[in-house]
Amino acid sequence: MKHHFNLFLVPALAVLMGVFAIPVVLLFAVSFWSVKNFKLQPDFTFAAWQRFIGVYGDLTLYTLMIGLATGLLCTVLGFVFAYAARFKAGRFGDLLLVATLITLFGGYLVKIYAWKSILGADGLMNQALMALGVTDQPLAFLIYSRGAVIVALVHFLLPFAILPIYASLRNVSETTIEAARDLGASGAQVLTRVIIPQSLSGLFSAFAFSFLLAAGDYVTPMLLGGTSGSMLGQFVLLEFSTNFNWPAGSALSFGLLFACLILMALIAGLSAWIMRPPRGAPS
Amino acid sequence: MDHEAAPWSAVMIWRIILAAFLLFMLGPILLVVLFSFGSNALIGFPMGDLTLGWYERLAADTGFHSAFWTSLIVALATAILATLTGTLAAMGLMKVTPAAARGILSALSLPVLLPPLVVAIAIVVLIVRGLGLRLGLPVVVLGHILVAQPFVILIVMARLQRFDQSAVDAARDLGATRLEAFRLVTLPQIASALVGAALVSAAISLDDFIIASFTIGGGNTISTFVWGKMRTTLDPSINAIATILLVLTVGLSALALRVTRYKG
Numbered sequence: 001m002k003h004h005f006n007l008f009l010v011p012a013l014a015v016l017m018g019v020f021a022i023p024v025v026l027l028f029a030v031s032f033w034s035v036k037n038f039k040l041q042p043d044f045t046f047a048a049w050q051r052f053i054g055v056y057g058d059l060t061l062y063t064l065m066i067g068l069a070t071g072l073l074c075t076v077l078g079f080v081f082a083y084a085a086r087f088k089a090g091r092f093g094d095l096l097l098v099a100t101l102i103t104l105f106g107g108y109l110v111k112i113y114a115w116k117s118i119l120g121a122d123g124l125m126n127q128a129l130m131a132l133g134v135t136d137q138p139l140a141f142l143i144y145s146r147g148a149v150i151v152a153l154v155h156f157l158l159p160f161a162i163l164p165i166y167a168s169l170r171n172v173s174e175t176t177i178e179a180a181r182d183l184g185a186s187g188a189q190v191l192t193r194v195i196i197p198q199s200l201s202g203l204f205s206a207f208a209f210s211f212l213l214a215a216g217d218y219v220t221p222m223l224l225g226g227t228s229g230s231m232l233g234q235f236v237l238l239e240f241s242t243n244f245n246w247p248a249g250s251a252l253s254f255g256l257l258f259a260c261l262i263l264m265a266l267i268a269g270l271s272a273w274i275m276r277p278p279r280g281a282p283s
Numbered sequence: 284m285d286h287e288a289a290p291w292s293a294v295m296i297w298r299i300i301l302a303a304f305l306l307f308m309l310g311p312i313l314l315v316v317l318f319s320f321g322s323n324a325l326i327g328f329p330m331g332d333l334t335l336g337w338y339e340r341l342a343a344d345t346g347f348h349s350a351f352w353t354s355l356i357v358a359l360a361t362a363i364l365a366t367l368t369g370t371l372a373a374m375g376l377m378k379v380t381p382a383a384a385r386g387i388l389s390a391l392s393l394p395v396l397l398p399p400l401v402v403a404i405a406i407v408v409l410i411v412r413g414l415g416l417r418l419g420l421p422v423v424v425l426g427h428i429l430v431a432q433p434f435v436i437l438i439v440m441a442r443l444q445r446f447d448q449s450a451v452d453a454a455r456d457l458g459a460t461r462l463e464a465f466r467l468v469t470l471p472q473i474a475s476a477l478v479g480a481a482l483v484s485a486a487i488s489l490d491d492f493i494i495a496s497f498t499i500g501g502g503n504t505i506s507t508f509v510w511g512k513m514r515t516t517l518d519p520s521i522n523a524i525a526t527i528l529l530v531l532t533v534g535l536s537a538l539a540l541r542v543t544r545y546k547g
Contacts, residue, residue: 216398
């Protein structure tokens with residue numbers, strides 16, 4: 001007998017309610033509260049939201065752009081890697097997955113620290129470029145820039161993109177591919193008409209995951225972004241801690257979240273439109 | 284797809300592409316490990332003499348000791364509790380309609396999709412402002428259970444789906460109570476998945492920085508200890524701490540992979 005609910009679900013759902021659902025709803029409510037003399041008071045004002053749009057509008061767009069660049073890079077690179085591991089690597093395929101898992105658990109802070117040492121003024125990259133004679137003094141723009149933030153975010157999030165894409169590529173059967181080949185499809189046609197349409201769900205979760213986590217990050221831009229690579233997450237932190245403006249911090253968090261959701265809905269719609277079956281073809 | 288022998292150049296191109304990927308993915312991590320054994324303070328060549336000096340310095344650092352034990356306690360508590368809530372939920376999800384299971388699973392996975400910063404701040408607002416309680420290790424553990432339990436559910440459900448329910452029915456027909464049937468029939472068969480799920484939960488807990496740094500109140504985990512050092516200077520002992528953390532998390536997840544893959 002199947003029901004809609006089971007008592008075994010209670011502990012996990014209790015954690016979800018107590019540590020996630022209720023806190024998130026309360027945090028949303030706080031965005032309409034006000035602060036007087038450093039005391040947070042229940043209220044119903046849009047001041048924090050006005051501050052989000054007025055002061056942080058541009059930064060939100062920059063943050064979305066960094067998230068979008070990271071998400072797209074992770075999805076494309078993740079697809080190439082997963083495709084190679086699935087179809088081209090033969091017996092090394094499993095080894096590639098182990099390498100992915102090591103990168104996944106390589107430590108969030110450790111990775112940012114590694115990039116800081118690689119891209120820094122007396123870091124490895126500048127040493128190498130100077131040894132090769134590409135430049136005679138360290139290139140300052142390698143670190144503390146939007147590019148540095150994107151490189152480190154792609155490095156951190158690539159495993160999260162590879163795994164769902166690989167999982168969906170595992171469901172693409174070799175028989176279908178060979179059938180397409182035998183019917184005269186070229187390599188590019190096999191890719192765009194057989195493999196990509198069948199791995200669309202994996203591609204989308206890879207993009208969603210890497211885009212959301214990149215757009216919401218604050219540690220990477222803090223350590224690698226300098227002033228030109230700032231992201232909204234840093235200012236969420238700033239409003240909460242230094243400014244003690246919890247309503248503003250809350251409005252910033254949810255503003256970013258809503259902006260991300262709108263952008264993802266647009267992208268989902270766009271990709272559905274691009275991937276629509278050609279006119280006249282049986283679906 | 285090797286049914287028609289691929290041309291040699293295509294094979295070479297794929298090898299070069301994969302080598303570039305592995306260099307990008309593993310290179311930065313390997314550098315940190317390598318330089319934890321070098322006497323030079325900064326990452327850069329030449330790396331100086333081989334030394335265990337940074338590790339010796341850590342071994343004498345009481346701040347690191349307490350961070351290390353705090354991390355282990357939090358990881359252990361997370362592993363046990365998340366495995367408990369996640370396994371129960373996985374068993375519950377097997378008993379509800381597929382539509383309900385999909386909806387509940389998505390809801391339980393939602394915390395992993397939101398930025399950890401937002402989740403962490405929301406928890407702090409509830410604990411401090413909503414309930415007037417103090418932050419501390421129990422709050423960190425709760426936050427880690429929230430993030431780890433969806434992974435436990437996925438691992439255990441994958442095992443339960445391959446599990447023959449008729450063995451439990453047979454045990455029940457032969458007079459076993461529900462609990463006996465679970466302990467004697469179900470548990471031995473899913474034990475390896477449970478161990479794997481517990482190890483993954485511990486790895487998630489050890490790797491987390493954001494939730495821990497907001498909810499810990501006072502004291503340090505290994506991650507927040509590293510953060511303290513990263514903020515001030517590029518302290519070279521970070522390489523050694525990072526290597527220890529890496530050995531712990533990669534070791535735990537490799538172990539989890541072995542346990543679930545080879546015995547399950």
